[in-house]
Amino acid sequence: MPATPEKDTDLIKFEKINTIIHDSSEDASLYVSKEIINLIKERQKEGKTVVLGLATGSTPTKVYDYLVQAHKEDGLSFSNVITFNLDEYFPMHADSIHSYVRFMNEHLFDHIDIKKENVHIPDGTKTLENVKAFCEAYEEKIEKSGGIDIQILGIGRTGHIGFNEPGSSLSSKTRVVRLDRVTLLDAASDFFGLENVPSKAITMGVGTIMAARRIILMAWGEGKAQIIKQAVEGEIRESIPATFLQQHGNCDFILDSAAASALTRMHNPWLVSECTWTDDLIKKATIWLSEKLDKAILKLTNEDYSEHGMGSLVADIGSAENINLKVFNTLQSTITGWPGGKPNADDSNRPERKDPYPKTSLIFSPHPDDDVISMGGTLLRLVDQGHHVHVAYQTSGNIAVFDDEVIRFLDFALEVQPENKELQVQFDKIRGFLKNKKPGEIDSPEIQRIKGLIRKGEALSACRYCGVLEENAHFQNLPFYETGTVKKKPHSQEDIQLTYDLLNKIKPTQVFAAGDLSDPHGTHRVCLKVVFEALSQLKKDKVEWINDCFLWLYRGAWQEWDIADMEMTIPIGPKDMQRKKNAIFKHQSQKDAAMFPGNDEREFWQRAEQRNKETARKYNALGLAEYEAMESFVRYKF
Template structure:
């Protein structure tokens, strides 16, 4: 790596294409140290983290144990944190997390495992924390500390304001942290307000630190931690002062770093069409000008003079980028029949097309691309929607009771078995009354909640205009755990996706490329689609199938990435809103809203307006709203 490109980075950063590759790298480093210490007949002391970030790392360590004979008998572990209070067998307990993701699958002695105790009386916490630090010190300190990073820049539960010298202690959780944890606890009100955490000072004493981050959602805070000033408002920035810290990222998490986002301001770069588009769009936003008004001076003043040297003038570069952006805009997402498609994002033929729209949850189809969905149907294409998961955990208990009550009254009104209806209603109500915060629903309740989401999806599809037989409910097995934590993607998941593709033999596939989804379902659903397409790529229909990726409620494609932009009129935007409204269980207040308090329809409309405004600011035609897509070539 050219040192000039990392000039802004105050911590060494390793970037991998995927989180899997990054996790394997860190796992190999840990394994090498364990083996080295075994040869020396010495212990290896690891500081471990929880959450979604290290799960693939732990899976790789388990694989090394089971297939390569890696032993953990000389390993001592100290976990970063635990909620307080928290019983060890609770679904959200980090004791349970570590057992399920690592300890139950390796040969580490139980006496070597240390996790903060969430069951202590409050008066005993301080002594416990002091003892925790002493145990680490007696073993010679942490050899390696594994970290994730929170949206506030926290490491462990060291929230903004934490001291660089802080040690293991009881802390009060930041509101943002509690919001981010809400999905695990089935509601923010159930998230504990406190936690026991190792301090920044405890972490800084480790011999080696790996801070890992995956996904676009972490990119902005990574930039602050790595490139920004050292401040207690971003506790992870203290790692700039650590003697041996490495930040391990996937491509998405690295996207805000200067060397990735704007490398031309650091050094000369090898310009290609994608990088030129990215740079020109950035320059327009920087100087608040449309593309065609950029001057040679603008390019020269912002580290982009070599583009002018190559093309001869700003005018030529501007025209090239403007034409590309203009050619992404189409009112015919399925292709316009009998038209010259040379400069259109989609093919004119065949027409009409068979389309499969994959929707990870039962409402992603209309929230994320409802306007395009409506266009495709109105323009005569055969559109199938494949709802990948039931979405059952995202339904409130009150709605389940309401529908159970409906079943009871329905049976009574239509002369069916009144006793059976009454028994069913009583069973549902008693099950929900006994359920504690964050506990799993009974199979009956899960079924009701799944049927609620299914009925809403059908209502949305009918409103858009497709028949029931073109709505497919895949109920992918990985999702059906009843808990926020899902099973890994399995063979059965891939098979159900392959089956719908083989049945429809589509010319177009739409899939959610929204990897910022906070609970990970979109990421797993997309992996299943990609694997299914990989296996089917030699089929005759697959050779003529184009895949378009849309974004969900969380984030939009950058303007320079967009390859198809579908403009929406005010009337079409209203039709999209009405389709979203069919999902009544997610209206007003969703179970897992994330950190954004806006309703899903509001997020979608604001995002669609913003995309249209961004095109307008670049000097393109002014539209009410736009939905954006990127083509995936498999």
């Protein structure tokens, strides 16, 4: 086993499980893969087998990539490895695109030299009559193999490990379980709709997992931050099965910085030890104290700070009044009604520069509606204030269009051209395909194109409503997205080059990109990486205009920035909020019911309105001016 980093007992005094934090999920995955690789090599020298408990989902995929790389590039053999997978949907055929058999083959088993007889995955084809016997046999196979040496886990938003939902007991073994509604919602995007997700699964039990000699739980992203905090710092309870891991003698949580962000040592470090009071930390701590005490910032006292672990801050700064004014003024300076900068004004305390005016603004929108959902009020303000606004729609968004929409548009086309025999033949062919289409089945290229055109038409309609010139709407259709399935290809140089070329053509003064990384199938994350890499390449190539360009990151469709992180906030009045909603409504295929709602069942306009109003409420509660709603941005210094 690798050496555990020396623990700072003050820093982790709230934590009940050994937790190791890495800067990125890639670094964390490499760390985990090295431990697995080292154990395999050790056992090979001893002539012994290694038994691995494996997980599925997006969390472990990079670990599997590193294992495949070790096999192909370093000659690592898996001939002495036995595997047992945690779970499988029930019922589920092995050849289904949703099956974990297929997942494991595609991500790992098809690329290494593991013996087929050494691979064990719960069988989703069993009948109700014989599945219990299968589960008992699965437990026996684990015991006969010598028990699991390393068990890999992810964690669900309910705190489930495997598919052990809230209420699972510590002694539970491999069995059939009914899935929690939150779990079903999280899986809905993979199955193209909640109605297609199996309501049951076969899973190893908590007791089976706890019997492993070593457990590694991995979690990435802000979406897992709150449940990680509860699992690591909370009390052990059946309502959060991951808390049982606190009782395991050899369990590590391996996290990226985003998944660890809610842990006390990360979110409130002043509560666990003395800390260096940077300006950012002072702002974060003061906002936290204001919210905790429900007091405006300017009303906080020396006693408030001292009683909540910040006595050293008062000693450093001199008084609560000095701290309060410092933070209040910093927050006040983030608020501006001029997202493109206010011409002929003092911009020394404004988030954006006054010059040049007008600016060329380029908004990157991962899907054809993210621009108006997440920053529609700001987009309208930029247009109203005379800036040259461009929108780059990075992907077609075609998989998020319901099949009925295709029929509706083809019906319209036939009404317009009733004598077009070729169109009638095409329509009959498409209708026949859709009639027999199975859930998750890939659309034909023809249907994918029509769905993409539907999204494109809606985006153009929204642009016209907002006052963006049609020639300033750029439809990139980045290749990584065009698979016809939820699972996308890794982004490539072609994606980066398309973005590089567009940036270099427009030469924007300011760029807006989606920093909202919690969308259900990761498109936002990939799109942001593409923008980052294109901008980095432009910087490397010493393109002159890049030195005068600001990059602003927006959120709103899935989550919002913390107040402490916001660097530019744009107030939105009631009239502009209605205009923003009207722009969102132009995306009719996403109205009423979205294909990929994620874990929030509200319509996108409802989410956006609530988040924008909540941001305004928080600013007001801190003692700043009261607004109807606010959109927020963080500047990324590339």
